Structure formats: structure tokens, C-alpha cells
């Protein structure tokens with residue numbers, strides 16, 4: 216996600232980064248690790264509900280454990296079963312679900328957990344929109360936005376980035392809607408009741424904060440392909456396809472530059488972007504980047520904001536590698552994604568605009584970081600002690616980390632610095 220560098224001139228009082236009672240955060244042990252999710256849900260955009268079954272495949276890393284613990288906020292639980300359809304013992308307090316098998320797992324054993332549930336218009340994570348009184352022109356959609364820990368409001372999961380299951384989506388909705396999700400579309404099947412089911416599969420591993428779907432009445436612009444992988448953009452019917460081309464049309468060129476710069480091909484089966492109202496920024500969901508539709512440009516706005524949309528576009532695309540492909544084990548190491556994505560913005564300017572623009576971008580990054588450090592707080596770039604993981608997404612993380620990466624590049628020289636990119640091609644990340 217990008218951060219905006221506002222020009223606020225007020226001087227806030229210096230304070231500590233975290234409250235005095237803040238605790239250290241660590242990723243959970245994975246003695247039972249969710250390795251695959253089948254997300255089989257029906258989205259009713261009139262009633263604004265999601266209902267169905269999520270089947271989690273759980274692999275045991277050692278012998279002995281019997282219980283798996285999932286985040287699941289405000290679910291109406293209908294059933295908790297094992298892979299054979301037998302009821303499992305479970306506890307649920309409205310936030311965490313603990314399902315327990317009678318027999319312990321053997322080391323290396325794999326079992327399935329099926330959760331039937333329903334959520335209606337969650338407070339966050341899954342957002343619905345429909346026309347109604349006073350909002351007759353409101354668009355139809357249901358779409359997700361998670362960073363950092365909001366998938367749990369509609370998806371039963373370990374909602375932290377060291378858990379990265381592969382995904383199958385079977386999403387059913389009214390047939391007039393476009394259905395998008397991470398990965399490749401394998402099939403769309405119509406039903407007699409006027410609905411359809413889209414089956415998307417993501418064969419690469421995906422943490423919960425990058426899991427995404429979007430369903431709605433969308434316009435679409437197909438923008439060719441990159442190495443055989445389709446590129447397309449989507450927005451609500453308020454816009455024309457030409458708006459999408461004007462806004463995101465440099466995407467193919469950026470993909471060509473970035474894959475060459477990093478020496479690593481696009482690891483995912485498509486590069487789609489969608490824009491909806493109220494999304495507040497942009498988010499690098501695997502193969503399905505989301506945007507606030509304030510960034511969908513008409514001719515007048517393009518004169519002022521094309522540079523900004525390009526900057527955000529390359530930032531989210533950089534996350535394809537720094538964040539999506541190489542995932543931080545926990546949010547304490549979010550520099551691995553945000554510092555890098557911010558620094559890649561400067562590299563894009565250096566190679567494609569001018570050295571002056573890149574130098575100015577570095578100056579802006581340094582100024583933004585130093586202002587926060589002088590006027591708000593100073594913190595280590597990597598710290599486990601925070602109030603909430605979202606608190607880490609500050610100017611220390613984005614421009615502060617980018618400045619450190621630039622310093623490393625200058626100390627090491629381009630040849631050594633860029634040689635590190637070879638690590639991106641390693642199979643270890645799959």
C-alpha cells in the first residue's frame with residue numbers, strides 16, 4: 216500500500232512510538248499449518264451477505280497436536296466439521312475459533328477442516344455497495360481489502376503473514392456481475408437461478424492480507440499481455456474503459472521494465488487492477504491490485520495526477536516481488552515490502568524520467584522521514600513492540616527504509632547491490 220506524504224505544517228509534540236503497555240508481537244507457531252483454502256461462498260449483493268463453506272487443509276509439522284486456532288470475527292457459525300463431514304468439537308468467542316480433533320495428528324499428516332458460516336456486511340475487510348434511498352446511483356459491488364489484519368472479518372484463517380496457503384475460490388453471485396479473485400480463472404459455470412460460479416485458483420502461496428476478491432457491475436479494459444499473461448483494469452460503470460486506459464495504461468511498459476530490472480519474470484498468472492470508491496489508496500493483492508477510484512482519471516485530472524498514479528502503479532507492482540513473492544514472516548519486518556516498493560519508485564524515475572526526478576524523489580523521501588523522526592517519534596525500522604501492526608506503516612517504514620536501501624546501494628555499488636536480485640528467482644519462495 217502506498218503512503219501519502221502530506222504537507223502538514225503543524226508540529227505535533229514528540230511522543231513514543233507505542234503506548235507504555237504495548238507488548239512484543241511474534242508470529243504464531245505452525246505445528247499445525249494451514250496449507251490450502253477452498254473458499255466456496257455465495258455473495259448476495261442485495262442482502263450484503265457471504266455464506267458458504269471454507270475448507271482448510273491443515274498439515275502437521277510434528278506429532279501430537281489436536282487443535283487448530285483460526286481468526287474469525289463476528290461469524291454466524293453453522294457447522295464445524297472434519298473432512299469426512301463429521302462434527303468437530305470447537306470453541307468460539309466471536310473472535311477466535313479453536314477446532315479440536317479427538318485423535319492427535321501424526322507428523323506429516325494432513326487433514327481438512329470445514330467451516331460453514333455466514334457473515335452480513337462486516338464492519339471491515341469485506342465491503343458492500345448497492346443503490347438505495349438517497350444513493351440511487353451507488354454502484355453494485357462486494358470487494359475485500361485486508362491490510363494488515365482484516366481478512367478475519369469474513370474469512371476463517373490465521374490472519375498473519377507467516378501462514379500462506381494456496382487458494383481455490385468458488386465464488387457464486389448474480390450472473391450479471393464480474394467476479395475477480397487472486398490467481399487464474401479456471402471456469403465460470405451458470406446456474407438455473409440466474410447466478411454463476413467462478414472458480415479461481417492461485418497455485419502460489421498467499422498470506423491472508425493479500426487474499427482478495429471483487430464482484431460487481433464493472434467496466435473492463437483489456438491491455439494486452441505480458442509474456443502471455445493477461446493485463447486488465449476494472450472500475451464501476453461510472454467510468455468508461457478509456458478512463459482505465461488513461462490511468463493505468465503504462466502498466467505493460469512498467470512490467471517490462473521491472474521484470475528486466477529485477478531479472479525475475481512475473482510469478483503470477485495475470486496482472487489485473489480494479490478501482491472502487493472508498494478504498495482509500497491502493498493495495499498489492501496478488502495478481503489483483505485494488506485502488507480507490509479517485510485515481511481513475513478524466514482528461515482534466517490526468518494533467519495533474521498522471522505522475523502520481525504512475526508512482527503508485529510502480530509501487531504496487533514492485534510489491535509483486537517485495538511483499539507478494541518474498542513475504543515478510545511477520546509485520547515487524549514490513550520494511551521488506553514497503554521500504555523496497557518505495558525505493559523502486561525512485562529507480563523507475565531514474566531509469567525512465569530523469570536523474571533529477573530520482574534525486575528529488577530521494578530528497579522528498581529523506582525529508583518526510585526526518586520530519587517524522589524530528590517531530591513525532593523515533594523508532595527502529597524493525598520493532599516487535601507496537602500497538603497494532605498498522606502502526607508500523609509510517610514514514611520510518613516507507614521513505615525511511617527507502618533511504619537506507621539507497622545508502623546500501625551507494626555503499627555496495629550497483630553491481631553488487633543488483634546482484635542480490637538473483638535471490639528473487641529462487642524456488643524457495645514458492
Ligand SMILES: [Zn+2]
Nearest residue numbers: 216217553556
Ligand atoms: Zn506499499
